[in-house]
Amino acid sequence: xxxxxxxxxxxxxxxxxxxxxxxxxxxxxxxxxxxxxxxxxxxxxxxxxxxxxxxxxxxxxxxxxxxxxxxxxxxxxxxxxxxxxxxxxxxxxxxxxxxxxxxxxxxxxxxxxxxxxxxxxxxxxxxxxxxx
Amino acid sequence: xxxxxxxxxxxxxxxxxxxxxxxxxxxxxxxxxxxxxxxxxxxxxxxxxxxxxxxxxxxxxxxxxxxxxxxxxxxxxxxxxxxxxxxxxxxxxxxxxxxxxxxxxxxxxxxxxxxxxxxxxxxxxxxxxxxxxxxxxxxxxxxxxxxxxxxxxxxxxxxxxxxxxxxxxxxxxxxxxxxxxxxxxxxxxxxxxxxxxxxxxxxxxxxxxxxxxxxxxxxxxxxxxxxxxxxxxxxxxxxxxxxxxxxxxxxxxxxxxxxxxxxxxxxxxxxxxxxxxxxxxxxxxxxxxx
Numbered sequence: 001x002x003x004x005x006x007x008x009x010x011x012x013x014x015x016x017x018x019x020x021x022x023x024x025x026x027x028x029x030x031x032x033x034x035x036x037x038x039x040x041x042x043x044x045x046x047x048x049x050x051x052x053x054x055x056x057x058x059x060x061x062x063x064x065x066x067x068x069x070x071x072x073x074x075x076x077x078x079x080x081x082x083x084x085x086x087x088x089x090x091x092x093x094x095x096x097x098x099x100x101x102x103x104x105x106x107x108x109x110x111x112x113x114x115x116x117x118x119x120x121x122x123x124x125x126x127x128x129x130x131x132x
Numbered sequence: 133x134x135x136x137x138x139x140x141x142x143x144x145x146x147x148x149x150x151x152x153x154x155x156x157x158x159x160x161x162x163x164x165x166x167x168x169x170x171x172x173x174x175x176x177x178x179x180x181x182x183x184x185x186x187x188x189x190x191x192x193x194x195x196x197x198x199x200x201x202x203x204x205x206x207x208x209x210x211x212x213x214x215x216x217x218x219x220x221x222x223x224x225x226x227x228x229x230x231x232x233x234x235x236x237x238x239x240x241x242x243x244x245x246x247x248x249x250x251x252x253x254x255x256x257x258x259x260x261x262x263x264x265x266x267x268x269x270x271x272x273x274x275x276x277x278x279x280x281x282x283x284x285x286x287x288x289x290x291x292x293x294x295x296x297x298x299x300x301x302x303x304x305x306x307x308x309x310x311x312x313x314x315x316x317x318x319x320x321x322x323x324x325x326x327x328x329x330x331x332x333x334x335x336x337x338x339x340x341x342x343x344x345x346x347x348x349x350x351x352x353x354x355x356x357x358x359x360x361x362x363x364x365x366x367x368x369x370x371x372x373x374x375x376x377x378x379x380x381x382x383x384x385x386x387x388x389x390x391x392x393x394x395x396x397x398x399x400x401x402x403x404x405x406x407x408x409x410x411x412x413x414x415x416x417x418x419x420x421x422x
Contacts, residue, residue: 007175014172038169064170105188106171 006099013072014065019079020072023058028124032116039063041071041113045120051128053082059113066103071113073098083121089114136250140354142394146387147250147351148221150259156221157181163214163270166253167234168225177263179223179256183212183270187230187380191237199280205241206275213270216244216277223249223256227342227349229384236383236400239285241277248387251350258348285386287373287399289407293414295373296335302370304361305332306341306385307377307405314418317409327409331418333375337364341381344388357393368395375401375408 001009023044033040041061048055057079059071074094078086091111095104103110136147148156156162157180164182166174174184185191190208191199200208214220220238222231228248238246249256257263282288287295295301310316314330332338343360345351352360366372372395374382379402389395408414 007172010172011176065172065176066170102172105186109171 001099003099003101006102009073010065010069010098010102013069017059017068017072019058019075021058021060023056025056026058028120028127030116030120030123032119033061033063033067033112039067039109039112041067041116043071043113043116043120045117045124047083047124052084053080054078054086055080057117061113063112064106064109066098066106066109067112070094070098070103070110074113074117078117083125086117086121091115135350138353139351141351141392142354143391146247146391148247149250150256150261153179153221153223153249153256154261159219161217162219162221163212164249165212165220165222165231165234166224167222167230168253169230170225173225173253175265177265180262180264180266181268182223183268185212185222185234187233191234199237199240202241202277202279205280206277209243209275209277210273213273215273215275218273219245219247221247221249223252225253227254227345227384228252229341229381232387233380233383236285236386240280240282242281243277251348254349285390285399287375287401289401289403289411289414291399292333292373292375292401292403292408295371296333296415298371300370301335302366302372303333303336304364304366304372304374304382304385305336305338305376306374306382307332307338308340309338310420311377311405312336312338313420314416315420327406329409329416329418330420331409331416332405333408334415334417336375336417337366339364339366339385341376341384344385344392351388351392354392357388361389361393368393370397372398373401374398375404377405378402379404 026044026046028045030043041059044058046056057075059075094114095110098110136144136149164179165185166178166182167185222235224231231248235246305312312332317327317330374385376382379400382400386398386400389398
């Protein structure tokens with residue numbers, strides 16, 4: 001995907017975010033970012049009954065085009081995916097998916113949703129270990 | 133009398149309003165430059181004829197934590213049709229936070245006529261003025277820059293160490309109160325971009341940068357700004373250094389103190405908290421109690 005195509009996809013997700021909004025049934029609510037000088041993303045995570053896959057994930061947030069559209073694209077990608085696979089998704093890989101030409105100079109914004117989602121998964125897994 | 137000329141600034145020529153810019157969009161002696169935090173804003177739409185200046189891709193060295201050198205600056209300007217005598221007008225998102233940062237870098241190379249569009253991108257959009265996605269190109273400019281002047285308006289760590297021990301000096305921390313107090317050291321989930329210690333540089337007053345602007349992103353009148361800064365002993369008789377996290381927010385305060393209030397000696401410590409809070413052995417004041 002060339003830079004312009006990447007940008008058009010990012011604009012589309014920014015203007016029409018997928019999986020956007022509060023999720024009442026979330027097991028984990030994870031806040032990422034810093035509202036004072038940048039971007040903020042809140043991840044709502046619900047894990048399937050098997051305890052291994054993402055059943056539903058939504059987000060809310062505010063900030064730049066990159067951080068918010070990346071959150072939309074990421075949540076679209078991960079629903080139904082195993083938690084362990086998300087843990088293996090690295091930041092560079094996500095930047096390539098989003099379009100390095102378009103977002104490469106803003107890695108912090110591009111990966112905010114991913115690091116927040118990973119933190120949500122870690123929190124879920126930690127709570128499960130304590131529960132068991 | 134325009135709004136800018138009625139606000140009592142020491143150097144009102146450093147600001148232009150949106151109407152002035154609208155009248156000069158096709159002026160060959162003026163180049164309009166957009167500088168944003170949001171790297172895709174320009175692509176979504178910008179002022180007709182405006183060119184993007186990105187603080188990461190255009191103004192920073194790609195390897196060393198520093199700014200571009202003289203040759204790179206000359207190339208940057210020439211490629212954008214900017215010559216030594218071109219009037220450059222910066223505007224951007226976030227109350228012109230990044231626009232002032234870009235202007236500060238231009239001033240490191242002594243660019244003579246650099247201005248800020250008061251109210252920035254937000255005001256232009258709010259007024260319903262024309263935006264375009266068309267990216268312009270201009271004939272190459274002719275630019276001959278001096279070596280970057282790191283002495284007049286830029287401060288380094290060791291200078292700050294001396295500064296806080298000296299008489300007749302002032303230091304202003306323009307970060308949020310939470311960062312200043314040490315309650316917050318970094319963005320959650322981003323320890324790699326944060327600092328190992330929280331707090332502030334001893335003697336610093338805390339005046340968050342955005343207190344200098346109104347809700348519509350225009351700068352407050354000089355009288356209000358004077359009250360804001362002198363109320364915390366940031367006065368024009370002192371040698372003033374401003375800092376934040378990486379020197380961008382503090383460039384906004386540098387602009388306010390230098391051009392709007394006319395303070396004669398103001399420097400921006402761009403190493404800022406990411407350098408000071410990670411350095412071994414430097415003194416730190418921390419007021420936050422967990």
